[in-house]
Amino acid sequence: MSFEIQELSDIIRVIVLLNLSKGVPAPKAVLKSRIDKVCTGYACVELKDLERALNEMAAEGLIQISEENVELSTEGVRLGSQWQSLLLKKDPVLEVVAGLVDGSITGLVVIISAFLTTLSLKAITFAAILTLSAVSVTNFSSFLLGGITEDLADMITLETLMNYSLSDIPHKEEREKSLMLVKRLFMVLHRQISRSNIYAAIVCGGTTFLAGFVPISTYLLLPDPFNIIFSLVLVAIVTGIFLVRYRSRKTKVHWKITLVQTIIIVAIATIVSLIVGGIG
Secondary structure, three states: OOOOOOOHHHHHHHHHHHHHHOOOEEEEEHHHHHHHHHHHHOOOHHHHHHHHHHHHHHOOOOOOEOOOOOEEOHHHHHHHHHHHHHHHHHOOHHHHHHHHHHHHHHHHHHHHHHHHOOOHHHHHHHHHHHHHHHHHHHHHHHHHHHHHHHHHHHHHHHHHHHHHHOOOOOOOOHHHHHHHHHHHHHHHHHHHHHHHHHHHHHHHHHHHHHHHHHHHHHHHHHHOOHHHHHHHHEEEEHHHHHHHHHHHHHHOOHHHHHHHHHOOOOOOOHHHHHHHHHOO
16 A cells, blocks of 8 residues: 555545554444544445455455454554654654754753853752753744644645545545545544644653753762763763664664764854853
């Protein structure tokens, strides 16, 4: 099964993949009722339409049908996760990367600033908490508002492409069913994506705070010179291992290239931040 939506059975198969993506088998009657909920009162899918789609999926090796239960195969689980990533944005790559980068840079700037100044511990602690909280809240709001806007634009584009493909269906009744089902499906997806945006914003804000809080608290709690040594080591671990490994795995780029990019970005951002802050 490709990502191209050309007929009614393609839409039904997408809904089945999304509903079974957790790996829990479901009877055909349950799948039918879930599709009916998407239609919300409109008789857009009949049982024969569902049967045809399930038979096609079984022939393609995407599902296994035992008596009345339907379960995704290994290939079905893989394809279902891809559709989830496409439609529901459930793989927070950018959120984690942005949180780790911003939190690490904030922590590094605060640590170097505290090391180069003669401020009291109370003043440094207040400034560190204020700075880190501001960056975390900014990331949270940016990803929440920006994510909603971006996802709405993506959904409109994707729905338009699907409608364009489905408009070529020669059979009028099936064409109307398909267009109606796509319309109702995206209404449901919009509510789910709104929840996903909140989750993504929390992930980004929380990751930002933790990535900065751990090295900053280490610097404030340990005595000299262990505080500067261990705090910088923690920043290096976060950026050099967790961030590089995560980016490399998600973007399919070799870790050495990702490491060089990360070091350059963190170094430039840190230097600029120190210069702007009047230190350096």
